[in-house]
Amino acid sequence: MFNKSSSSPPAPSERAPRARLAGLCAGYPGRPVLRQLTCRIPALAVTALVGPNGSGKSTLLGVLAGVIRPTSGDLDLGGERPPAFVPQRGAVADALPLTVRQAVEMGRWGERGPWRRLNRRDRLIVDAALDRLGVADLAPRQLGELSGGQRQRALIAQGLAQQSDLLLLDEPTTGLDPEARERITALLAELVADGVTVVHATHDLEAARSAEACLLLREGRLAGHGDPGRVLTASALAEVWAVAGPAGP
Numbered sequence: 001m002f003n004k005s006s007s008s009p010p011a012p013s014e015r016a017p018r019a020r021l022a023g024l025c026a027g028y029p030g031r032p033v034l035r036q037l038t039c040r041i042p043a044l045a046v047t048a049l050v051g052p053n054g055s056g057k058s059t060l061l062g063v064l065a066g067v068i069r070p071t072s073g074d075l076d077l078g079g080e081r082p083p084a085f086v087p088q089r090g091a092v093a094d095a096l097p098l099t100v101r102q103a104v105e106m107g108r109w110g111e112r113g114p115w116r117r118l119n120r121r122d123r124l125i126v127d128a129a130l131d132r133l134g135v136a137d138l139a140p141r142q143l144g145e146l147s148g149g150q151r152q153r154a155l156i157a158q159g160l161a162q163q164s165d166l167l168l169l170d171e172p173t174t175g176l177d178p179e180a181r182e183r184i185t186a187l188l189a190e191l192v193a194d195g196v197t198v199v200h201a202t203h204d205l206e207a208a209r210s211a212e213a214c215l216l217l218r219e220g221r222l223a224g225h226g227d228p229g230r231v232l233t234a235s236a237l238a239e240v241w242a243v244a245g246p247a248g249p
């Protein structure tokens, strides 16, 4: 009677991984950052990358996105389409004269090229992404005049319009108020239900705890990975942030 239903989904650690890292090292010219990372990123789950400033979260996203080449070790990234990468909000100039719709349409450039007109299918994909993120009514507005939460949803819609099954986001909730943070966190979980694997770097421990998996980084090394409830303990966080300095998470 109390047997687990045979239809309950397997735990993330038991699922086929979307990405496998083995002894992976990466960084910038003359600056090694990631050191010997060995872990799996579960498919169809939200994975949070957690760690102090400079611990290598964005670098790891860059490696997964294919913009930073590992210097050694292996990265096995399955999937048929390249990952979709949504950079930090600050990386997108607020002054860019772009409407929300134009920003989301840029998500189609990878397939169409920036100079080719979008076709009907592209426009339907853009409409669906705007709808999914609840920003369809903001489509004609300038990106720069939106609230932080609205802009972040527009940028996630741009990632979604790339139609990848792997969505990489750099600090999608940073700088947002609690309500907007919760909304984005809930949206990421919903995208998993749509068939997307989500990996996001975050300083928001609440968001990290609500993820199905996490990677805890300390000075470019893996200090823990797996179930956030097991990895993000008070003692592990105190230890990781003590190494990083007194600023705290």
Ligand SMILES: Nc1ncnc2c1ncn2[C@@H]1O[C@H](COP(=O)(O)OP(=O)(O)OP(=O)(O)O)[C@@H](O)[C@H]1O
Pocket: 028, 029, 031, 033, 051, 052, 053, 054, 055, 056, 057, 058, 059, 060, 201
């Ligand atoms: N383009 C770059 N060239 C050289 N070094 C870089 C570059 N980008 C980042 N670094 C360095 O790599 C290290 C890791 O940076 P990274 O941005 O990956 O950390 P992070 O965990 O994402 O930090 P934060 O939480 O502040 O965003 C830092 O020491 C940083 O100074």
